[in-house]
Amino acid sequence: MRSRFLGILLKLQALWDAAEGGQAGPTEPPTGLANLTLMNNQGIYTVWVAVGTPPQLQECLVDMTSSDSYFISNKLQDCSRAPKTCAFVFEENMSSTLYYYPSTFPSFVSTAANFTGSFASDNVLLGIDVLPNGVEWDGGYSLTNTTFGLAQNGTGYGTDACVVGLGLKNGESCVTTMENGEVSPVYDNLPIAMKNQGFVNRASYSVYLNTWTSKTGFVLFGGIDHAKYHGNLSIVPLVDYAVDASLGTKLVGNPTDFQVVLNGISVSDGNRTVPIASMNFAVSLSLGNTLTTLPASVVKPLAKVLGLASVYEELEYVFPCDREASIVFDLSGVEIAVPLSEYAYSLDANMTDGSPACAMLMTVQDDPLWCLGDPFVRAAYIYVDLELFLAAIAPVKYTIESDVEMAAANGSISGAHPAPHYNASKLTSAINVTAGNTTFFPIVEISAAPKLRITFWAIFSSILFLTL
CATH class of the missing domain: 2.40.70.10 (Acid Proteases)
Structure with missing residues (x-):
C-alpha cells in the first residue's frame, strides 16, 4: 500500500x-x-x-x-x-x-x-x-x-x-x-x-448522476450534454430566498442556494395519478443531500398514499423494496417523475409479508431549508447558470451517447424554453393538502422488534467510503 x-x-x-x-x-x-x-x-x-x-x-x-x-x-x-x-x-x-x-x-x-x-x-x-x-x-x-x-x-x-x-x-x-x-x-x-x-467560457455546469447502481456520473462545467435528457430543457428561476439567523426568513437581492419553486407533488403508478399537495415554497435541487427533506404536512399524506410504514414518530419510513410508483414534482410547471426505487435503500430486514425492507430516503424536516436531494437529481438532468441565477431541467435519459454543447457566452441555451409558470414564482408558506383518503398500497409493517429507527446514521453507518 x-x-x-x-x-x-x-x-x-x-x-x-x-x-x-x-x-x-x-x-x-x-x-x-x-x-x-x-x-x-x-x-x-x-x-x-x-x-x-x-x-x-x-x-x-x-x-x-x-x-x-x-x-x-x-x-x-x-x-x-x-x-x-x-x-x-x-x-x-x-x-x-x-x-x-x-x-x-x-x-x-x-x-x-x-x-x-x-x-x-x-x-x-x-x-x-x-x-x-x-x-x-x-x-x-x-x-x-x-x-x-x-x-x-x-x-x-x-x-x-x-x-x-x-x-x-x-x-x-x-x-x-x-x-x-x-x-x-x-x-x-x-x-x-x-x-x-x-x-x-461561463460559470455554469450540468449534473448527470446516472442510475442508482451506476458507478460514475459527471459534472460538466461550461456545457450541456443534450443526449442525457428527454424532451426539451425548461428554464426555472432561482428564487431570492434565504434563511438567516439575524434577518429571519426574507428575500435577498441575489440567491445564495440553488432553490426553485415547488408548486405541487403527486403520486403516479402509470395508470392513475393522485395529487398530494399544492404549494409555492422554495426547495433546493442540489446534489449533495442523500435524503429528500420536506415538511411533515407533505410527507405524512405522501406516506399514506404510498403505504409507507412509519418507524419513528412519522418522521422516517420503510416499505417493501419491490413497490412500483413515482413521486411527481411540479417545479414552476415542469414535472419530474422520480421512481420510488430512487428512494429505496435496502435494509438487512424484511417486512411482515416476507418481502425485503427498504428505507425511504425521505424524511421530515421542520425548518424551511427543504431539499429535493439526490433521489430527485438522479431522475433529472440539471443545468445551472451561476451568472444569470437560473436552472434548466428535464427528465433524465440514461444513455452512453453524448451530444455536448459548450455554453454560450451570453448564457443562452439552445432548445430551452422558460417553464410554463416561470413568471409566477411567488413564494408563500401555505400548503394545500389534496390527497384525501386515496391509497395505492396497504401499509405493511417491518418485521423487527423493537422497530428500527431509520436515520441518516443508521442507513449509512455500514457504508465504507473515502478509501483507496
Whole structure:
C-alpha cells in the first residue's frame, strides 16, 4: 500500500509539473468545457482531487449546497491522534505553495459539519482518476491560487471528509450580509475560478448522476450534454430566498442556494395519478443531500398514499423494496417523475409479508431549508447558470451517447424554453393538502422488534467510503 501511494504521489507531481509547463496532460479537454467524473459510493458522490505542492491526494464529497470547498487539516484533533477517523488529511506544512489569508480575512466556519478554521489558497488538481495501478489524468484542470477552507478545529459529523463545493458565490461562509439582506461575497469559489482561470467560457455546469447502481456520473462545467435528457430543457428561476439567523426568513437581492419553486407533488403508478399537495415554497435541487427533506404536512399524506410504514414518530419510513410508483414534482410547471426505487435503500430486514425492507430516503424536516436531494437529481438532468441565477431541467435519459454543447457566452441555451409558470414564482408558506383518503398500497409493517429507527446514521453507518 505504501509503495503504491508513493507512486501515486510521484505521478501526481509529474502531472502538476506538466500542467505548470503549459501542458494539460495526455487527454486535453475541449476548449470551454471541463468534465469532472463523479464516483457513486452507494449514494454518496465523491471526486478525486489533489492539493498543494507536492500534490496531496484527497477524495472529497461533492456538494452543490456548499459554496465553499474545504479540506481536513492535520491540525484537526480528531485527525491527529489515535484512533484516527479521517480517511484523508491535508498536511499543511508539506505544501510549499500554501498561503494563509491574513487575520482580517473572515474565519472559515461550517455550521453543518460543526468546525472552524482558516481560509487559505493553494494549487488544486481536478480531473484525476485513481485506478488500481495508480493515477490517471482525465483531461485535467490545474487551478492555481484557489481559495478554500481548512477544517482545523471542531468535532462531529463532517470532520472525516473534505468537500468540493459547487454552490453559488453568494452562499460563501465568509460572505458579508448587509442590513437589507444584500450579500457581498469575499472570494471567487471553485465554479467561478473555473471560468476566471480559462477552463470554461461561463460559470455554469450540468449534473448527470446516472442510475442508482451506476458507478460514475459527471459534472460538466461550461456545457450541456443534450443526449442525457428527454424532451426539451425548461428554464426555472432561482428564487431570492434565504434563511438567516439575524434577518429571519426574507428575500435577498441575489440567491445564495440553488432553490426553485415547488408548486405541487403527486403520486403516479402509470395508470392513475393522485395529487398530494399544492404549494409555492422554495426547495433546493442540489446534489449533495442523500435524503429528500420536506415538511411533515407533505410527507405524512405522501406516506399514506404510498403505504409507507412509519418507524419513528412519522418522521422516517420503510416499505417493501419491490413497490412500483413515482413521486411527481411540479417545479414552476415542469414535472419530474422520480421512481420510488430512487428512494429505496435496502435494509438487512424484511417486512411482515416476507418481502425485503427498504428505507425511504425521505424524511421530515421542520425548518424551511427543504431539499429535493439526490433521489430527485438522479431522475433529472440539471443545468445551472451561476451568472444569470437560473436552472434548466428535464427528465433524465440514461444513455452512453453524448451530444455536448459548450455554453454560450451570453448564457443562452439552445432548445430551452422558460417553464410554463416561470413568471409566477411567488413564494408563500401555505400548503394545500389534496390527497384525501386515496391509497395505492396497504401499509405493511417491518418485521423487527423493537422497530428500527431509520436515520441518516443508521442507513449509512455500514457504508465504507473515502478509501483507496
